[in-house]
Amino acid sequence: MNSGVITGMKPSTFRRHFRESFKNLSRNGWMTFAAVSAVTVTLLLVGVFLTVLLNLNKAATDIEKDVEVRVLIKLDATETEQQALKEQIKNLPEVESITYSTKEKELQNLIKDLGDDFALFEQNNPLYDVFVVKTKRPADTPKAAKKIKTFDYTEDAIYGEKKVERLFSFLKTSRNIGMILSLGLLFTAMFLISNTIKMTIFARRKEIEIMRLVGATNWFIRWPFLLEGLWLGLIGSILPVAAIAIGYSYVIEAMTMRMQGHFIQPLAYFPFVWQISGIILLIGAFIGMWGSFMAVRKFLKV
Amino acid sequence: MIEMKDVTKKYSNGVTALRSIDVSIKQGEFVYVVGPSGAGKSTFIKMMYREEKPTEGRIVVNGVNLSTLKDRNVPLLRRQIGVVFQDFKLLPTLTVYENVAFALEVIEESPAVIKKRVLDVLNLVGLKNKARMIPSELSGGEQQRVSIARSIVNKPKVVIADEPTGNLDPDTAWDIMSIFEKINDQGTTLVMATHNKEIVNTIRRRVIAIENGRIVRDEQRGDYGYEA
Ligand SMILES: Nc1ncnc2c1ncn2[C@@H]1O[C@H](COP(=O)(O)OP(=O)(O)OP(=O)(O)O)[C@@H](O)[C@H]1O
Ligand SMILES: [Mg+2]
Numbered sequence: 001m002n003s004g005v006i007t008g009m010k011p012s013t014f015r016r017h018f019r020e021s022f023k024n025l026s027r028n029g030w031m032t033f034a035a036v037s038a039v040t041v042t043l044l045l046v047g048v049f050l051t052v053l054l055n056l057n058k059a060a061t062d063i064e065k066d067v068e069v070r071v072l073i074k075l076d077a078t079e080t081e082q083q084a085l086k087e088q089i090k091n092l093p094e095v096e097s098i099t100y101s102t103k104e105k106e107l108q109n110l111i112k113d114l115g116d117d118f119a120l121f122e123q124n125n126p127l128y129d130v131f132v133v134k135t136k137r138p139a140d141t142p143k144a145a146k147k148i149k150t151f152d153y154t155e156d157a158i159y160g161e162k163k164v165e166r167l168f169s170f171l172k173t174s175r176n177i178g179m180i181l182s183l184g185l186l187f188t189a190m191f192l193i194s195n196t197i198k199m200t201i202f203a204r205r206k207e208i209e210i211m212r213l214v215g216a217t218n219w220f221i222r223w224p225f226l227l228e229g230l231w232l233g234l235i236g237s238i239l240p241v242a243a244i245a246i247g248y249s250y251v252i253e254a255m256t257m258r259m260q261g262h263f264i265q266p267l268a269y270f271p272f273v274w275q276i277s278g279i280i281l282l283i284g285a286f287i288g289m290w291g292s293f294m295a296v297r298k299f300l301k302v
Numbered sequence: 303m304i305e306m307k308d309v310t311k312k313y314s315n316g317v318t319a320l321r322s323i324d325v326s327i328k329q330g331e332f333v334y335v336v337g338p339s340g341a342g343k344s345t346f347i348k349m350m351y352r353e354e355k356p357t358e359g360r361i362v363v364n365g366v367n368l369s370t371l372k373d374r375n376v377p378l379l380r381r382q383i384g385v386v387f388q389d390f391k392l393l394p395t396l397t398v399y400e401n402v403a404f405a406l407e408v409i410e411e412s413p414a415v416i417k418k419r420v421l422d423v424l425n426l427v428g429l430k431n432k433a434r435m436i437p438s439e440l441s442g443g444e445q446q447r448v449s450i451a452r453s454i455v456n457k458p459k460v461v462i463a464d465e466p467t468g469n470l471d472p473d474t475a476w477d478i479m480s481i482f483e484k485i486n487d488q489g490t491t492l493v494m495a496t497h498n499k500e501i502v503n504t505i506r507r508r509v510i511a512i513e514n515g516r517i518v519r520d521e522q523r524g525d526y527g528y529e530a
Binding site: 211 | 351374377378379380381385391393404405407408409410412413452456
């Protein structure tokens, strides 16, 4: 490829390329349809996958940000013993604050969060009295929990560790699977676009031959085909953008209702929808241009 | 205008189509290229507009050294050369006018210039009244006239034709020749490969005969020299 890409392209030339590229689209209707469909399916899956992934990521950071350690106090600890434990915890360098919560209060929280079914336990409360300990930094949480576990009168010290670890490993596997799947689909879509452009080049080979004979520049010959690929990619991303914009609004609605007051929240509709739409359009444009670029390089021989 | 120095062309399949060609064609000349089938006439012509590159030797066309010409600058060379073929190479869906205008549109000439030049050349080849027809509505001779109009619409310094009358009946061939003479009279260099003995022997011009890739004869006001 060589110079003269866009440098000083006249408006009339630009219009011509535009027109020709649209003519190309309609010229081989079925191939165009197939390529656009492939892009649509691909971007739909990539879009859903990205939405899920980004939300899981958000959940993981939400949990990580949670600097709480819940210290379950041994059932047989007396009030003075509880007080002693509190002092011990307070003296840890990682600890920022500590609050006490009775098992009755814990049960009320549980009922509030998870439903009236737990009201049954009001007769015979199976929970522990709890110290809710906040650490200064999220990274300190595991260290603090480990120390607290060694103290007398501590039944257990629980923090987000398990949840985060599980979520992260889930995140990693789903990301890898999604990545491989997406890449496969992206290449299929690109291949189909490339093939469509190849057909157009073939259909127009006589025009191309004459253009070369009379001295059209290489970029002049290439542009309509590159634009055609761009359109294929962009047209293919319309449906996925719409589907995700609409679909995500429903998801948000359902999620916010269910997870009210919870510290894990889905990504807010705005600006997320703008971002994901932008990403989908960009990927569409990219595979379109890249697909046609490959066809142009291989079959146009300019 | 056109200089070839010790030009050899060996195709990738091993066929040597041209061997040590030395030739010099001056501005305004009218040159026939004759010789038996497979002698290398078309290859000789393709060298001039850099459709093929020489394996050895030096070619200069209109001051441009084709040996050092970068691929991306080939279009600039092509704009100085008009090319005409036996099979016309017209676009079947475009009208006569559009086929000629096409050559200027794709080199981004301005609409006003395009209109004037196209009408001028259609006038020159006598097809102004058929400007709106498409090629399939024209006779072979008329189609070749469209193709010639397209080759000269950008005012090239040289027109190169490979058997331009090969597909035409004798009368039509003479019509085409009179157009070529007109173009040559205006100072345009003309190089034409042909098998048409009658034309070469009647319109007497310089004749370059090629046999087996070598120039075997080069005469001002030469004759065809082969049995037709
Ligand atoms: N693209 C090519 N690849 C390989 N060999 C070629 C190619 N073009 C031509 N040749 C060979 O080069 C030799 C010269 O061919 P060329 O077409 O120049 O002959 P010509 O004089 O134009 O013949 P004709 O009068 O039949 O048109 C022939 O042997 C031909 O087979
Ligand atoms: Mg030939």
